[in-house]
Amino acid sequence: MPDNILNTEEKILEAAAQEFIMKGKAGARMQEIADNAGINKALLHYYYRSKDLLFEAVFSTAIRRLLLPRILQVIESETDVFELIRKFTAIYLDVLNNNPNIPFFIIEEINKNPHRMANIFLKSGLPVQKVISLIEEAIEQGKIRPIEPRQIMVNLVSLSVFPFLGRNLMQSVLFSGERKAYDAFLDSRKTEVAEFIIRSIKPH
Amino acid sequence: MPDNILNTEEKILEAAAQEFIMKGKAGARMQEIADNAGINKALLHYYYRSKDLLFEAVFSTAIRRLLLPRILQVIESETDVFELIRKFTAIYLDVLNNNPNIPFFIIEEINKNPHRMANIFLKSGLPVQKVISLIEEAIEQGKIRPIEPRQIMVNLVSLSVFPFLGRNLMQSVLFSGERKAYDAFLDSRKTEVAEFIIRSIKPH
DNA sequence: GTCTATAAATTGATAGAC
DNA sequence: GTCTATCAATTTATAGAC
Numbered sequence: 001m002p003d004n005i006l007n008t009e010e011k012i013l014e015a016a017a018q019e020f021i022m023k024g025k026a027g028a029r030m031q032e033i034a035d036n037a038g039i040n041k042a043l044l045h046y047y048y049r050s051k052d053l054l055f056e057a058v059f060s061t062a063i064r065r066l067l068l069p070r071i072l073q074v075i076e077s078e079t080d081v082f083e084l085i086r087k088f089t090a091i092y093l094d095v096l097n098n099n100p101n102i103p104f105f106i107i108e109e110i111n112k113n114p115h116r117m118a119n120i121f122l123k124s125g126l127p128v129q130k131v132i133s134l135i136e137e138a139i140e141q142g143k144i145r146p147i148e149p150r151q152i153m154v155n156l157v158s159l160s161v162f163p164f165l166g167r168n169l170m171q172s173v174l175f176s177g178e179r180k181a182y183d184a185f186l187d188s189r190k191t192e193v194a195e196f197i198i199r200s201i202k203p204h
Numbered sequence: 205m206p207d208n209i210l211n212t213e214e215k216i217l218e219a220a221a222q223e224f225i226m227k228g229k230a231g232a233r234m235q236e237i238a239d240n241a242g243i244n245k246a247l248l249h250y251y252y253r254s255k256d257l258l259f260e261a262v263f264s265t266a267i268r269r270l271l272l273p274r275i276l277q278v279i280e281s282e283t284d285v286f287e288l289i290r291k292f293t294a295i296y297l298d299v300l301n302n303n304p305n306i307p308f309f310i311i312e313e314i315n316k317n318p319h320r321m322a323n324i325f326l327k328s329g330l331p332v333q334k335v336i337s338l339i340e341e342a343i344e345q346g347k348i349r350p351i352e353p354r355q356i357m358v359n360l361v362s363l364s365v366f367p368f369l370g371r372n373l374m375q376s377v378l379f380s381g382e383r384k385a386y387d388a389f390l391d392s393r394k395t396e397v398a399e400f401i402i403r404s405i406k407p408h
Numbered sequence: 409g410t411c412t413a414t415a416a417a418t419t420g421a422t423a424g425a426c
Numbered sequence: 427g428t429c430t431a432t433c434a435a436t437t438t439a440t441a442g443a444c
Contacts, residue, residue: 026230104315110373118376150378158366169314172322174354200404
């Protein structure tokens with residue numbers, strides 16, 4: 001079905017994603033989306049009835065295509081806890097590197113539409129309970145110190161995602177605004193984050 | 205100078221802060237701010253020329269009054285690095301607990317107006333360089349393992365802030381949507397975060 | 409300093425031709 | 427399906443009286 005040229009629906013989705021990501025839902029402009037998609041405003045409403053529905057389409061598409069497959073793949077292909085942490089952070093940070101604005105996009109929707117967002121994740125098949133069990137097993141086996149598994153999970157996500165959310169600020173404040181320095185910093189975190197966590201949860 | 209009644213300028217700042225925090229900059233309405241301040245729109249423009257300038261005033265005031273004093277106090281009253289980390293996270297998480305929407309507010313503006321946000325922080329007097337120096341000293345003294353100081357700083361902010369940004373999602377996915385459970389989780393992090401970091405940066 | 413009234417500019421959405 | 431033209435509503439900002 002896909003020729004060498006994106007169809008209109010796809011072009012709109014792409015342009016809309018960029019706009020929503022950069023300016024949030026309230027700040028996004030339908031005119032800007034139309035311009036960047038190379039069409040006009042009327043066509044936006046022809047394909048997606050309203051700004052709200054367009055946002056919803058963009059959002060669920062982004063999650064389904066970009067985030068979930070890779071998360072599932074990592075979680076289901078590795079059983080050793082420390083290796084799981086290393087692989088997960090490595091791939092997660094790689095995905096983020098290729099889509100550095102998505103975290104903001106997600107966070108905005110989480111905060112403006114909590115239920116919709118929660119439902120998408122709950123229905124996504126994310127093996128949350130399995131990860132918790134894995135961590136609990138590792139604790140019982142003495143591989144990990146006693147710790148609430150959810151603390152580890154939240155910490156891992158926090159350490160991975162936040163540097164992208166606050167990029168522009170931290171790049172200015174901590175790296176004199178030098179883009180390359182922050183890129184290198186983010187790159188180093190592909191291994192640093194995992195080691196930081198592992199060091200902290202290994203028993204004495 | 206302050207009588208038993210707030211002056212207009214102050215009332216505006218307060219109402220504007222609430223509005224910006226709840227709805228972000230684009231979503232905030234000048235009319236709503238005026239209403240909540242008990243005055244009318246024209247007066248907003250009389251005191252603060254435009255929405256942009258009002259936003260800037262609100263934000264830099266919030267940093268100066270809410271964040272800076274407590275950070276400075278901790279930094280200047282404590283020399284031990286680990287104790288510094290403990291006190292800092294405790295107070296930081298306390299501020300966040302009392303203003304749980306601020307992180308989103310900040311992140312939104314960071315991503316929409318990187319330079320202005322960066323400038324506000326750079327001009328805020330936050331003792332970034334001093335913290336870096338403190339960490340470097342601790343590393344030289346062998347109290348902390350060799351690590352890029354900025355990794356620690358970013359990690360500390362990430363671990364503190366992100367659980368508030370993603371609250372609605374993580375509460376649903378990890379805590380079956382139970383508000384009290386997540387509140388307890390956040391509360392436990394007042395000490396957990398510091399210990400998590402300290403464990404990870406202590407030399408073997 | 410504070411108000412009412414209104415201008416001026418955006419912007420989401422629709423009608424209707426092709 | 428795609429366009430031009432335009433509506434209707436919202437919202438920032440200003441003018442001018444008191």
